[in-house]
Amino acid sequence: MTENTTTEIVPTVSVTIDGVALQVPKGTLAIRAAEMIGVEIPRFCDHPLLEPVAACRACLIEVEGMPKPQPACAQVVGEGMTIRTQQSSEVAKDAQEGVMEFLLINHPLDCPVCDKGGECPLQNQAMSAGRGESRFEGEKRTFDKPINVSAQILLDRERCVSCARCTRFADQIAGDPMIELLERGAQQQVGTASDEPFDSYFSGNTVQICPVGALTSAAYRFRSRPFDLVSVPTTCEHCASGCSLRTDYRRGVVTRRLAWDSPEVNEEWNCDKGRFAFAYLAEGRITTPLVREDGELRPASWPEAIDVAARGLAAAGSRTGVLTGGRLTQEDAYGYAKFARAVLGTDSIDFRARATSPEETQFLRAAVAGAPIGVTYTALEQAPFVLLVGFEPEDESPIVFLRLRKARTRVVSVGAVATRGLDKMGGELLAALPGQEAAALRDLPADIRAALEQPGAVILAGERIAASAGAPSAVSTLAASTGAALAWVPRRAGERGALDAGALAGLLPGGRPLIDAQARAQVAAIWGIDTAALPGLPGLSGDDLLTSASRVGLSALLVAGVDPVDLPDPALALRAVDTAAFVVALDHHHSAVTERADVVLPVALVTEKSGTFLDWEGRPRPFGQVFKDALTMSDATVLGMIASAIGTSAGAWDVNGIRRELTALGPWQGARAVVPGVQPQAAAGAGFRLASWRELLDAGVLQEGEPFLAATARPSAAIVSAAAAARLGSPATVTVTGPAGSVTLPLEVGAVLDDVVFVPMHSSECSIYRDLGARIGTAVDVTAGGAA
């Protein structure tokens, strides 16, 4: 075996801090070097992930040979340097105390009514590094308070210590320099341009890193005191970026969520959806099982509901279709995968509540399911080149966006819109009509192909490749022919976990092909069933599954958390639910599906169970239960109850048991499906091509109940090129008409290909599937003005 283990030699320098000699990596800042020996130098403007500014001067230290105290947050440790902190230097101590006194003279000291009170770096450091008594007796500067820098973010200017963390975050990390320090001297304050609020997708991070209570969120302001909160580390349920969060709750109610430290994934950031979109947890729960009787749903006891569900599903057996949505934990998705195969004997299962294609199904089986972690965030940071296909990172996986931006990686996006996000990443657009990405990939310019041939180059394929004929095939071929690494970045948090759990027709857990004898034997053994009891042939998935159900091909549906409006043909989905003889819905909130179901079984929210999301990397992001005394049951537990009512136990249904089974199975090592070979297809029809995707903040059900967040969403608009707008006569509004209807939206000019119109996929103003009956790439009509 030839394994090359190269240890990277990090050059170090010797330094003496407070008499302690130590070696630190070259380039280390004095403030971090001091931390290494347990000395905490006070700081406000310093933040490890932001460029130093040395503005607050709280961290002054003595450096031998330098006439003045130096800011430890900007002082790079030099070879042989002798540093004295407040621990051993009167000069440093005096300087720090002086700055602390200055910081407080204009500070309101309204700690008892300040949200930061109890977790405030100013409070804490005034105690640890201040003099205790202020000598200031003058009049404090005041401001009108608070002001809105956005609908969500409020600013109490008199509390601001001008550390510029928020403004540097906005500029350096998010790329949204919409807040800036304005005015001079003691009047210096954070502000925005008069008509441009701080509508950054990442704005909430500024509240978290503000070292005082100057920035607060409308959602949390005055809601709670930190010492009354219980904090639990969690994982965000919204997208496949996989952020670590901290969930704080009080008396059974989540009061806020913060980005939590996860250096390899989200570093210390998250997006506003992950931070603020949790009101849904507390509102509109389904509280009891429901059973349909005489056409009406009525509350039922658990034993009754389980019994009805078991009998109906057992009767349908292998003629059941299972739709799990994209938001389940891996353990719950595994429960459905097992329940379908081992209990019902059906392989008609799909986790994708979105546009799909048989080509994508094959791509996922061949290239993604059960694959070990390949491309990581770190790999993105180090990649010389990243090609995006059917993927808009800022909207569809914000932490991928932040990482690409941070690395200043060369990015090329194959698509029809040079987005704001692409611009902020310094990326370039490789023009491709919506749905025609495969042709662009086939005819790739030589320089991009060459860039992909560099070691470390990456292709990131978004879930929208499914809506582009030939694209899944093309990215696979391109990766193979250039040697670039390929990663699939789904949008929803549960998709990758569900795929690896086997919640897709033709796939058993761990990426095992259903038709492979060895794979079947492994799974059957773990589940304790006969191999022959597993379905023999791949079942239905995607549109086929719904079409079949709508034509009584499938007689029952088992549905978890699917909103028909997310599906490219919502009418078909509803027809399928209506047509199926028996429908069981597991959900925590009502939907068009629960309304039509025969049995509705309430299940636990993410806060009421433990579980795991696999992020897009395939990295497990496990989380514990926030509310330990919750009485609700996870999907898998409920499925286990139905299974025993049917009389098939098939192994474990609890989270730990499922984890053991998943570990025991491990990823599939045998032969995999071959990648699809679908050719690009020419566009059909004339007119504007519809470009669309789910914007980060939109009409998604999990964002309900949070108006301040919604107010920071991008306003819905139909976006066309300047030339196209001119052709239309540059009207204020346009009407976009698809096969099923029209919507009227404000017209916006953007960096969009000619003959392309961008419309948000599912905003509060329009939903392309529902309102237009159009899919990505469909030819639509765009006319000036409102609908006639």
Added chain:
Amino acid sequence: MTLTPVITEHWDAPDLYTIEGYRRFGGYRALESALKQDPDAIITTIKDSGLRGRGGAGFPTGLKWSFVPQNDGKQHYLVVNADESEPGACKDIPIMMANPHALVEGVIISSFAIRANHAFIYIRGEVPNALRKVANAVAEARRAGYLGTNVLGSGFDIDIVVHAGAGAYICGEETALLDSLEGFRGQPRLKPPFPAVAGLYASPTVINNVETICNIPYIIDRGLDWFRQFGTEKSPGFKVWAVSGHVNNPGIFEAPLGITMRQLLEYAGGVRGGGNVKFWLPGGSSVPLLTAEHLDLPLTYEEMAAAGTMLGTGTPMIFDDTVSVVKAVTRWLEFYKHESCGKCTPCREGTYWITGMLETFEHGHGRESDLELLVSACNQIAGRSFCALGDAAATPYPAALKYFRDEFVAATHTPVDDTFDPVASYIHAGAAAR
């Protein structure tokens, strides 16, 4: 010591500001000879001349130029600091109005030496007349072929952009000036990197004061020996002294470094009404004040440092007995408070606090314990602020207290306007009395 007019020599010629007028007195001769030299040789000449920056800090100019990495294949820039906003400083603006071509010629030679093809003159926004004079001189020089490509057949390309600031004192601080020039809010930058390595647009940049640059053509034209005959070993050359305050004949006097205040006072016609010098500052409000006992000290960088002050901009302000030092210090602090850019805590908060305390003294209800508190607050700023503006703000009070403690003590019970008739201290008051 006699006056030695050089930059100011022909200020009485009505057309000195035009290219013809300037050339009539030998203008652009230095440029012709400079362009025939090796740029490094010019840097060496300036180093050997011992010329020190006239913007306030007195940094050796040749040394500063030599920090620019040469032959690095990067764009270099020369930036002239013409933001003159220091209270009491009034020399760069008169120079630009009277002799703008000396500045333009100096810029071209200096750019040639540091291998810059673009130079910027950043002029304080409130002086449109100086702006117009310099812009006109640049246009004339361009028409005459001193600017543009292949200047005088030398193969050297140079252009000058004249830029108007918006009137912030902090934009005279060289790195804040660079931010302002780049279109950002003018706040000082973190160093390192120093401008010589990464200045304007992250390229090697030299920033010099107007007067500094105006020295260059004369040094090149007349030689080292001529230059070094003036001044002292550590402060060679001459200086455009701008004397203001309670003197009979305020104005500009060009004389060697090392002249004393008493001699300058004579040229300035003495204290108005035959009065006494109560206190004076050698160069702007940012240097500690001195008293009559210091009038015979040579005005050099080293002697002023030894006396606990600084030469600063070399623009002495004279205050006679009619002036309340408490009031003067309060006004200066009000200026620093107003001009503090707000970036760092000591200056932002310190100027706010100190000014508030001083105002209580001005109104006669200062507290005696605050005398030491003020010193302590100043000490919490000095040497701890981000840039020299904070240090400057911490300067006036301790020096004033050192020499005039009694006046501050009196201000604990009596408003200063009761002790010092404010009208008597007006500049015109003395004239009216005569």
